[in-house]
Amino acid sequence: RFFHFFFLLLMISRTLSLLAPQTARAARSFAPLSGSVSASRRFYSTEGQLDPATREKLQTLVTKDKVVLFMKGNPDFPRCGFSNATVKLLDSYNLRGKYASYDVLADEDLRNDMKVFSEWPTFPQVYVAGEFVGGCDIMMAMAKSGELGDLLEKHNLL
Numbered sequence: 727r728f729f730h731f732f733f734l735l736l737m738i739s740r741t742l743s744l745l746a747p748q749t750a751r752a753a754r755s756f757a758p759l760s761g762s763v764s765a766s767r768r769f770y771s772t773e774g775q776l777d778p779a780t781r782e783k784l785q786t787l788v789t790k791d792k793v794v795l796f797m798k799g800n801p802d803f804p805r806c807g808f809s810n811a812t813v814k815l816l817d818s819y820n821l822r823g824k825y826a827s828y829d830v831l832a833d834e835d836l837r838n839d840m841k842v843f844s845e846w847p848t849f850p851q852v853y854v855a856g857e858f859v860g861g862c863d864i865m866m867a868m869a870k871s872g873e874l875g876d877l878l879e880k881h882n883l884l
Contacts, residue, residue: 775842776839776842776843780839781843784839784840784843785843785856787826787828788853788856788858789855789856790826791825791826792824792825792854792855792881792883793816793821793824793825793826793852793853793854793878793883794825794826794827794828794852794853795812795813795816795825795826795827795828795850795851795852795853796827796828796830796836796840796849796850796851796852796853797809797812797813797827797828797829797830797849797850797851798829798830798831798849798850799829799831800827800829801813801816801822801827805829805831806849808848808849808850808861808862809849809850809862811862811866812850812852812861812862812865815862815865815866815869815874816852818869819874819875819878819883819884820884821878821883824883830849837849844858846858846860846861848861849861850862852865854877854878854881854883855881859874859877
C-alpha cells in the first residue's frame with residue numbers, strides 16, 4: 727500500500743514538473759486585463775469582494791517588502807511541500823531573511839482574503855516589488871528559464 731502511494735506521488739510530481747514550464751508560459755501568454763496586473767492570476771474567479779480597508783491592508787503587506795511570500799507555515803517550518811519548495815527556491819537566490827513571509831494557516835481571514843486579492847486560489851503566493859509573480863509551479867518555471875533571476879536582479883535583490 728505504501729509503495730502504491732509513493733508511486734502515485736512520484737508520478738504526480740513528475741507530471742507537475744513536466745507541465746510547469748507549459749503552465750507558466752500559458753499563464754503569461756494571456757494579455758493582462760489592466761495595467762501592470764499579472765495576467766497569470768486571472769485564472770481564479772472570486773465570488774466575494776474585499777472591502778476597501780481590507781484591500782488597502784493587503785496592498786500594504788505586499789508592498790512593504792521587496793519580496794513577500796504567503797505560505798503554509800513559515801520559512802523555518804513549512805507545512806506543505808509547495809511552500810517548502812518555494813522557500814528552498816528563494817534560499818537558492820540567497821534571499822533568506824530578505825523577504826517577508828506570512829503563514830496563511832495561522833490566519834483564516836488572511837488566507838481567504840489573499841485568494842480574493844490575488845485572484846489565485848492556492849498557496850504559496852509570491853510577490854516581488856508589489857506585483858504578484860505566482861505560485862510554486864510558476865516560480866520553478868521562471869527559475870528554470872532564467873526569468874526569476876532577471877526579475878530579482880531588476881529589483882536589486884541579487
